[in-house]
Amino acid sequence: MIERVTTRNPRLGYALVVLAAILFGLNGGVSRVAMGSGLSPESFTTLRITGAMLVFVAYAACFRRSALIRPKGSAMLLVIALGLIGVAALQLTYNVAIDRLPLGIALLIEYLAPVLVVLWVRFVRKEPVRGRMWLAVALAIGGLAVVSRVWNGLTFDGLGVIMALLAAVSFASYFLLGEHNVGFDDPLRVILWAFVVATVAMNLIEPIWTTPSLDGSTSLLGRLEDHSANPWLVVALVVVPGTVAPFFLEMVALRHLPATIVIVVAMLEPVIANVLGWAWFRESLTPIQVLGAIAVLAGIVLAQTSRKLETVLPQP
Structure with missing residues (x-):
């Protein structure tokens, strides 16, 4: 049975999105170590x-068994789309991108999604x-051109750029899907079943039993390359x-804030990723590239605030 949101707490929503962005931003560096x-x-x-799916299932089994009940009808179709596009496709393209591109650049390209x-x-929707x-489109495209220094030819890995662009498309799809009735259902059930769908999809592509052995230790890379950790701990x-x-956290935040606001606040992630790339992996941008990155972020904010009809969550 679908349950309605009875209360909305915007302050809680902002806090949840900020925390999620910080965790996602830090995770980019940890993911690079894991792949290393x-x-x-x-x-x-x-x-x-x-x-992640196993953790969601275990939590639901212990504390909220109702989340284990499979959504039905159109709700299940939404969950399938979220699982295939917003989880599996997004994570796969993102992981390839951060493996082949500077961390901050990969996130900047991914965050073209709001544009x-x-x-x-x-x-397509013909909305005003x-x-x-x-101006938003011009800033975003021009800023990326400056960051990638197109006048010198593409200075970044071509496949990495393509994967980052596909991540942007996947993220945009997730955002558009998230604007539809996500506020009506239990966030845990939505995200749990989305991860079930994504797990099935990824195990068809690369079965988990083919995972190589992760014995010993792995370098923490970058400025921490002289230190190591157990790879399973990193995973x-x-x-x-x-x-x-x-x-x-982001799924819960969508119950308290419009998706348009969530995506703008979540832009903290590429900012954190750029700082992390400099502090951890010795990645740096020239002054003109920094200006390009600022132009991209400004374009994203303008794009998200250019919609005249803001989508809001259902009222109680």
Whole structure:
């Protein structure tokens, strides 16, 4: 049975999104260490999603068994779409991107998603948008051109850029899906079953039993390359604080804030990723590239605020 949201607490929603963005941002560095232990992006994605699904199921079995009841009808179709696009496709393309690109650049490209959303609602849904949309698109594309220094030719890995763009498309799809009746159902049930769908999909692509051995220790890379950790501990950090916690926090936040607000606040993630890339992995941007990154972020904010019809969660 679908239950309605009875209360909304915007302050709680903001706090949840900020915490989720911090966890997602930090997880980019930890994920890179995990893949450095010998895991391919495909094996790592299967391990991450399957592990997260098991944690969600275990939690629901102990504390909220109603979340184990499979959604039905259109609710299940939404969950399937979230699982295939918003979890499996997004995580796989993201992991390939951060494995091949500087961490901050991969996140900047992924966060073109809000710009794609505005273009979708303008030309496909035919919704009215403010004129600032065109400035937003120009800032985002121009900023990325500056960051990637296109005048020198593409300075980043081509496949990495393609995967980051596909991550942006997947993220935009997740955002558009999330605007539909996510506020009506238990967030735990929605995210649990989305991860069940994603787990099935990823195990068809790269079965978990083909995961290579992770014995010994793995380097923490970058400025911490002289230090090491157990690779299974690193994977556990990716699964619980890096996946389960932020995905669930953002799903709960959507019960208290419009999806349009959630996506803008979540932009803290690429900011954190750029700082982390500099502090941990010695990645740096020239002053003009920093200006390009700021232009991209400004374009994203303008894009999200250019929609005249803001989608809101159902009222009690």
